[in-house]
Amino acid sequence: MIFSDKYIDYSSKTKKELRQALILFSLLSNKIIVKIGNYLLKITLKLHLPVLFIIKNTIFKHFCGGENISDSRARIHNLGTHNIQTILDYSVEGKNDVQSLENTYKEILKNLDEAKTNSLIPFSVFKFTGLARFDLLKKINTKKQLNKAEKNELKILKKRLNDICQKAENIKIPILIDAEESWIQDAIDELTEELMIKYNKSEVIVFNTIQLYRWDKLKYIKDLHNQAKRKKFKLGLKLVRGAYMEKERLWSKKKNIKCVIHRTKENCDQDYNSAIKYCINNIEDIGLCFGTHNEYSTDLILQLMKQKGIENNDKRIYFSQLLGMSDNISFYLSYFNYNVAKYVPYGPIREVIPYLIRRVEENSAITGQTKSEIKRLKKALKEKT
Ligand SMILES: Cc1cc2nc3c(=O)[nH]c(=O)nc-3n(C[C@H](O)[C@H](O)[C@H](O)COP(=O)(O)OP(=O)(O)OC[C@H]3O[C@@H](n4cnc5c(N)ncnc54)[C@H](O)[C@@H]3O)c2cc1C
Helix, strand or coil, X not given: CCCCHHHCCCCCCCHHHHHHHHHHHHHHCCHHHHHHHHHHHHHHHHHCCCCXXXXXXHHXXXXXXXXXXXXXXXXXXXXXXXXXXXXXXXXXXXXXXXXXXXXXXXHHHHHHHHHHHCCXXXXXXXXXXXXXXXXXXXXXXXXXXXXXXXXXXXXHHHHHHHHHHHHHHHHCCCEEXXXXXXXHHHHHHHHHHHHHHHHCCCCCCEEEEEECCECCHHHHHHXXXXXXXXXXXXXXXXXECCCCHHHHHHHHHHHCCCCCECCCHHXXXXXXXXXXXXXXXXXXXXXXXXXXXXXXXXXXXXXXXXXXXXXXXXXXXXXXXXXXXXXXXXXXXXXXXCCEEEEEEECCHHHHHHHHHHHHHHHHHCHXXXXXXXXXXXXXXXXXX
């Protein structure tokens, strides 16, 4: 382990909370239980089973801030006492009806209002699929001609995007745009590039997310950087490995096309680390947010910052981990005064279940990280007694 546990401050956690977290991660490390749990989460979603209170007091409590912004304030404050900021992430996914899309749009504006008045929130964030129908994005991605109704939907989407970015620019809160499935990502990239050209003239307001588990994205970063130099705008990039690997593999198999994901983890790591080097070498043109729990990559960033004489708290470089994961990295970074913010998802419990399913899958897949969490929690519990 590169980042020691010794900087984590568990003093605000009760013994009960630590024990609950330990039970949760122990369950997540058991593949059979995870399979059953995941199945139950999916059924809960479909059949509206009355088990939301169980989810609320276990997995939701660990990985989410609350059901709305005001519910999440206690978490934001608590993280803030440890010099860790918060990126509030309205994690309602997979809604396609007109009303839900409008609600999400309004929630993102509210999220920006909260950031404006709370210095512990450095960014806002959203997903395109929160603002537009998935099938519309899929069609834009194919470059097929849109019909009249779809053209109108695209117009509404563009208006929402511009309203959000205009507000972000006015209040000087940069906005992160999440990356999603490859069959809608070209559409997201193109629309986000338009926003960067418009809003990133002098400061970085719009950040696109780059998934380095894709073999085509390192080149994309370099091409985008060249475009930015030509058109005189700044780049905002959040670098992640990528969250949809299983889905992508199934998709390419079903469609009989080459998968966009690297064949091996090593290749993915290589591209992530090359992207780190490229971006830090071009820090004059790029605002960066590293969304990773990988200790080697995080350490590489710290080494490069040191080599280049970049201050720890240089505003151009942010680190972010998900709430409930890799506290050893977050607390280490905050202790040494780097800019670090937790992604804190929030939303009505039922709506956040797809996000929780991804966390369950991720934590059961990354057994090494889950084992470290268990070790950490056991040690913290022992120290409390
Ligand atoms: C703050 C934050 C924001 C995020 N935002 C997004 C987002 O907008 N969009 C998104 O898609 N994800 C997002 N993620 C999730 C992220 O993409 C990763 O899934 C997750 O963080 C695990 O990767 P890691 O860098 O922590 O490192 P590790 O734990 O070292 O790597 C695990 C990751 O490596 C990749 N991988 C594993 N095996 C293979 C293989 N055989 N071949 C190729 N690649 C492999 C997968 O991406 C897997 O998730 C975000 C994560 C964080 C912390």
